[in-house]
Amino acid sequence: MPPPVTSAEPASIPAILIGALAPLTPPGWVQAGQHLLAGLELAVREVNDAGGVGGRPIELVVRDTAADPQRAVAAVEELAGLGVAALVGEYHSVVACVAARRADALGLLFLCSSAVLDALTEQPSEWIARLAPAQSHGWKIYADFLLSAGHTRIAIAAQSSIYWESGTRILRDYFAARGGAVIELDASALSPTAICDDLVDNDATALLLLVGTPDLAGSIVKSIRRDQRLASVMVGAPAGQPEFADWAEILGDDVAAIPFLRYLPSSLSSLGVRVETALRKELPEAPSFVAFEGYDSITVLAHMLRSHGLDRVRIAGSWSLVSVEGTRGTIQFSRTPGINFWQWTWPPIQVVDRDPAEPDCFRVLYTS
Incomplete structure (x- = not known):
């Protein structure tokens, strides 16, 4: 069978x-x-x-x-x-x-x-x-945003890394070609108070945080926001750190009004x-x-x-x-x-910040 x-x-x-x-x-x-x-x-x-x-x-x-x-x-x-x-x-x-x-x-x-x-x-x-x-593309758009807002003399507080050094070079060259200036500060070596003093001494109207550590950024931002000499100084973070909740948790209300790059359409x-x-x-x-x-x-x-x-x-x-x-x-x-x-070439790019009136919401400040 x-x-x-x-x-x-x-x-x-x-x-x-x-x-x-x-x-x-x-x-x-x-x-x-x-x-x-x-x-x-x-x-x-x-x-x-x-x-x-x-x-x-x-x-x-x-x-x-x-x-x-x-x-x-x-x-x-x-x-x-x-x-x-x-x-x-x-x-x-x-x-x-x-x-x-x-x-x-x-x-x-x-x-x-x-x-x-x-x-x-x-x-x-x-x-x-x-x-x-590419960083060179996005960060030049961020520089255009700064220049359009009247910031021709900016400071950078940066930690040491290839990424932050590249960003600093892009901004330095872009501003120099347009008659602006970039003042470079070592975020790892200078205290928040010393950074505030340097901003005053150099007549900078904006400080960019090229740092990846929320605690370090928080201490710098809080010092600037509480220094009456720097009431008109803008704080920015082109790499996009303020979008994430860990920065918002550490900075609290101070996370608002820090412009950053975001790769989304209108x-x-x-x-x-x-x-x-x-x-x-x-x-x-x-x-x-x-x-x-x-x-x-x-x-x-x-x-x-x-x-x-x-x-x-x-x-x-x-x-x-x-x-x-x-x-x-x-x-x-x-x-x-x-x-x-x-x-x-290329994704859509925006410069946005968290709305001071409603920090959970984002305001679009500039588009590419």
């Missing part, structure tokens, strides 16, 4: 792995990492709910960089070994640089979501692309509104632009995987063909002078 017929469970469909880098523990900026991850995860769920990519689900393999470059390099190597189709994410520019350079050396696609440092790679690369605007598209509503259910506070960057990153990669399959070389050759509707506009990549990889 023939053997009995048995029914077997169908083989599970293997997932397409996407590696994700984000700062999720200190000293990384945890809230930025949480927002980035929330956007990535929401987009992955939506892609999978719509049938995945070619019938295969996407699986996000997350690694915490904790703002540590060496940890990021190890994560890139591990994820490459796991066979991920591509990498996304990262918020800290210094970390994104080492991750991008290692990914380039390994021939691994990396769509950088949030880091802005111009020189992510040292050599031209087909493997790397970025959604966030009004969200219908897709952006829907994503914002969904993200509000995932986050303890309103989603920042970083969450939208995470969502858009997966949207772009899913489109590329559907169009070109899993062959890395083929995908790497298709950045110029991308035209995808994201939460903040149509995303397309090009080669930009001075940038060695594929760049979205």
Whole structure:
């Protein structure tokens, strides 16, 4: 007699792995990492709910960089070994640089979501692309905002890092070319009182905080706001720190009226509104632009995987063909002078601050 017929469970469909880098523990900026991850995860769920990519689900393999470059390099190597189709994410520019350079050396696609440092790679690369605007682009828009408001003589209180040094150089050169001046102060060496005295001595009308530590920023801001000599001095933070709740918690009411860069349009598209509503259910506070960057990153990669399959070389050759509707506009990549990889040119940029009358709300002060 023939053997009995048995029914077997169908083989599970293997997932397409996407590696994700984000700062999720200190000293990384945890809230930025949480927002980035929330956007990535929401987009992955939506892609999978719509049938995945070619019938295969996407699986996000997350690694915490904790703002540590060496940890990021190890994560890139591990994820490459796991066979991920591509990498996304990262918020800290210094970390994104080492991750991008290692990914380039390994021939691994990396769509950088949030880091802005111009020189992510040292050599031209087909493997790397970025959604966030270059620092030189965004910070010049911030400088235009300052100049339009009459601030031609500004001071910078900066900590030591490649990112802050790059920002200082961009502002110094931009102001010098327009007859302005930038006074550089060492935020790690000078006391808040000494910084206040230097602002008075140099007749600065604005102070920019190029610091990543909320406690340090809080002490400087509080000292300036309580110094009658500096009643008309504007305090700014171009890197966007005041958007996040940890700064608001430490600075209290003093977090208001500190202009910063935000990469959002004046009004969200219908897709952006829907994503914002969904993200509000995932986050303890309103989603920042970083969450939208995470969502858009997966949207772009899913489109590329559907169009070109899993062959890395083929995908790497298709950045110029991308035209995808994201939460903040149509995303397309090009080669930009001075940038060695594929760049979205450009995401929308605003200068905003927290409204002194209602610190949980943001005012748009300037748009690109």
